[in-house]
Amino acid sequence: MGLKSINKIELMAPAGSFESLQAALDNGADSIYFGVEQLNMRARASINFTLDDLVEISKRCTEKGVRSYLTLNTIIYDHDLTIVKTLIKQAKAANITAVIAMDQAVIAIARQAEMEVHISTQINVTNIETLKFYAMFADTIVLSRELSLRQVKSITNQIEKDLIKGPAGRLIEIEIFGHGALCMAVSGKCYMSLHSHNSSANRGACKQNCRKKYTVIDQETGFEMELDNEYIMSPKDLCTIDFLDQVADAGIKVLKIEGRGRAPEYVAKVIKSYRDAIDSLADGTYDKEKVIGWMLELEKVYNRGFWNGYYLGQKLGEWSKGSGSHATQKKVYVGKGVHFFPKANIGEFKLEAFDLKIGDNILITGPTTGAQEMEIKSMFVNDEKGEKAKRGDSITIPLEFRIRPSDKLYKIVMVDKELETV
Numbered sequence: 001m002g003l004k005s006i007n008k009i010e011l012m013a014p015a016g017s018f019e020s021l022q023a024a025l026d027n028g029a030d031s032i033y034f035g036v037e038q039l040n041m042r043a044r045a046s047i048n049f050t051l052d053d054l055v056e057i058s059k060r061c062t063e064k065g066v067r068s069y070l071t072l073n074t075i076i077y078d079h080d081l082t083i084v085k086t087l088i089k090q091a092k093a094a095n096i097t098a099v100i101a102m103d104q105a106v107i108a109i110a111r112q113a114e115m116e117v118h119i120s121t122q123i124n125v126t127n128i129e130t131l132k133f134y135a136m137f138a139d140t141i142v143l144s145r146e147l148s149l150r151q152v153k154s155i156t157n158q159i160e161k162d163l164i165k166g167p168a169g170r171l172i173e174i175e176i177f178g179h180g181a182l183c184m185a186v187s188g189k190c191y192m193s194l195h196s197h198n199s200s201a202n203r204g205a206c207k208q209n210c211r212k213k214y215t216v217i218d219q220e221t222g223f224e225m226e227l228d229n230e231y232i233m234s235p236k237d238l239c240t241i242d243f244l245d246q247v248a249d250a251g252i253k254v255l256k257i258e259g260r261g262r263a264p265e266y267v268a269k270v271i272k273s274y275r276d277a278i279d280s281l282a283d284g285t286y287d288k289e290k291v292i293g294w295m296l297e298l299e300k301v302y303n304r305g306f307w308n309g310y311y312l313g314q315k316l317g318e319w320s321k322g323s324g325s326h327a328t329q330k331k332v333y334v335g336k337g338v339h340f341f342p343k344a345n346i347g348e349f350k351l352e353a354f355d356l357k358i359g360d361n362i363l364i365t366g367p368t369t370g371a372q373e374m375e376i377k378s379m380f381v382n383d384e385k386g387e388k389a390k391r392g393d394s395i396t397i398p399l400e401f402r403i404r405p406s407d408k409l410y411k412i413v414m415v416d417k418e419l420e421t422v
Contacts (some may be wrong), residue, residue, distance in 0.1 A: 006260050009248055009255045009278050010174065010176070010205045012069070013095060013271045015057075016048070016260035019043050023268040025060060025201035027273030033100060035260065036087055038189030051087070054094035062214050067097040072110075073120035076103040089111050098140070107137050118175070121145055128158045131172065139166035142175040145182070149250045149311045152176060156251030173253035179270060179298075180258025182235040182309065239298065240304035241277050247311070250280055263329065264371035265363050266301040273297050300329040338394070338406035347399045349409050356395065356411060357388040366407035374399075374410065 015034040021271035024032050034057060035048050049057065061068040070091045076084060087097060090112050097118035101107045102123055110117050110388055118140040126144045143152060156174050158164070164172050238258070240247050247255065255278070257270055264384075273294040278284040283400055298306070302325040335351040356362070358379060364372045379397045381389040389395045 008282050010253055011271065011274055011278055012254050012256045013267060014180075014257060014260040014262065015267075016262070017264065018049075018053075018367035019055075019264035019365050019370060020260070020262070020267045021057065021060065022368060023264040025044045025064045025066060025273055026370045026372075027268050027271040029066055029271050031069060031097070031254070032061060033069040033071055033256070033260075035071045036091075037083070039072055039076070039080060039083060039087065051090050054090055054096060058094045058096055061097075062095065069100050069118060070107055071100045071120075072106050073100050073102040073122055076105055081105060081109075085109055088115060091115065100142075101300065102140075107204045111137055111167070116140075118142065123179070123281060126151075128155055128162075131155060131159070132162075132164060135164050135166050135172050138172075139168045140173045140175055142177075142256070145177055146310050147176075148313050149246055150313070152252060152311075153250040160251075166305050169311065174251065175239055175254035175256055176247070176250075176252050177309070178240045178247070178255035178257055179274065180237055180262075181304070182238050182258075236305040236307045237303045239295075240308060240311065241298065243308060243312065244274075244277050244281060245286055262302055263331075264365050265373065268371040268373070269297055271303045272366050272384045293351050299329060302327050328415060331410035331412055333408065334362070334411050335409045337364070337366070337405055337409065339405065340399075340403045341396075342402070345399055346396050347403045348394060348396045351389055351391050351393050351395065351409075353391055354411060355378075355388060355390045361412040363410040363412055364403060364407055365410070366404050369401065369403055372401055 010030040011028065012031045012033060013027075013029035015021035015024055015032045021032060021034070036054070037048060038050060042148040049097070058068055072084060072087065084106055088106075091099065092113045092115050096115075096120050099106065099110040100118045100120050101110060105118055109121075117138040119125060119134045119138045119142060121142040123145060124133070124144045125134065125141055126147060131141055143155065147155075152174065159172050161172070166172050240255075255274065257267075257274060259266055259270065277286065277290070277294055280290055295306075305326050332354060333352075334354050334356060335349050338348040338350050340347050354377065357380075358376050360376050362374060362376060364374075376397055377388060379389065379395050381393050381395050383394075383396075386395075
């Protein structure tokens with residue numbers, strides 16, 4: 001740690017909604033990836049955008065100088081091809097930067113439209129010869145999740161040595177997963193949900209039944225064993241922030257943050273932490289003390305516990321000790337936005353559930369607001385200066401950002417507190 005890196009990594013953020021998109025833009029993402037309708041790997045887990053949203057997505061990203069990537073990385077059937085062609089045509093017209101693809105038909109259609117193509121991790125690129133093949137069609141390639149950093153570095157070194165270029169005429173850029181949910185399957189290709197619920201993960205409809213607790217039964221003897229120590233098919237979340245210097249040294253160009261199904265405050269917190277870490281690498285201030293602070297921030301939002309994947313050479317995964325999130329904080333819905341007074345920078349809210357008081361940490365989310373977290377330092381309750389507000393009250397508080405009617409107001413609490421103390 002502390003070694004200055006000459007490789008400035010592109011930070012790629014998930015956008016499963018306009019709230020998350022804005023949170024990514026506000027917290028320093030270099031690029032975002034998103035799905036439209038049903039042809040993406042998070043078709044069931046996130047809200048997803050529509051064709052009509054493409055122009056607004058492109059507009060917001062262009063204003064911030066952020067690249068935009070449309071995910072079209074599911075299995076594609078014949079009846080999907082018309083939709084694929086329409087999506088790519090509309091994405092091209094809206095100036096979306098690139099298409100993330102797995103199916104060869106999608107790759108071909110995107111290239112015919114002269115759109116930049118990124119090869120999805122679902123293709124499972126694990127060696128330089130496979131990379132050379134896909135370099136004929138793509139400018140960025142996402143390597144298999146199961147590679148070590150040593151293997152990744154070998155591939156990036158070979159790209160430099162052989163001057164392997166994509167259709168845009170520049171050296172192939174390598175992307176890897178950097179943070180977020182991991183799947184028990186090889187690079188995300190899983191059939192468990194399909195076999196058990198006729199709901200294909202490879203069509204974006206995973207039921208996540210691998211995340212449950214199971215009992216193993218010996219069919220010959222009937223001996224039954226409950227696997228009570230670990231959820232053996234539910235990996236912990238990937239986290240690379242504590243060895244990001246080694247990640248940069250491996251020569252990767254893009255670091256992907258997983259989480260299109262996660263809440264906007266998750267996107268805000270994770271992107272801000274990795275933005276700080278990448279910038280610290282660039283200016284030579286990346287150190288253990290900062291890593292400890294970033295880890296504490298990452299633990300506040302949804303996670304299943306953290307491990308470093310296969311990057312440092314582990315042969316076996318690390319499994320979650322329980323179901324659900326291990327986050328140290330949670331949000332509790334309190335109320336909604338009513339009005340913003342621009343001259344005074346004051347926001348008005350209606351409390352619909354629970355109390356608020358000065359000193360409370362709050363979260364405000366909305367399609368344009370994104371995810372804004374702050375501490376209440378002063379407030380008016382029903383037009384009078386007050387210390388505490390209760391359900392049904394109207395409050396006004398000073399803000400450094402604009403809110404909109406129907407923005408949601410939450411209180412941030414520690415997860416070990418009882419609801420009655422909120």
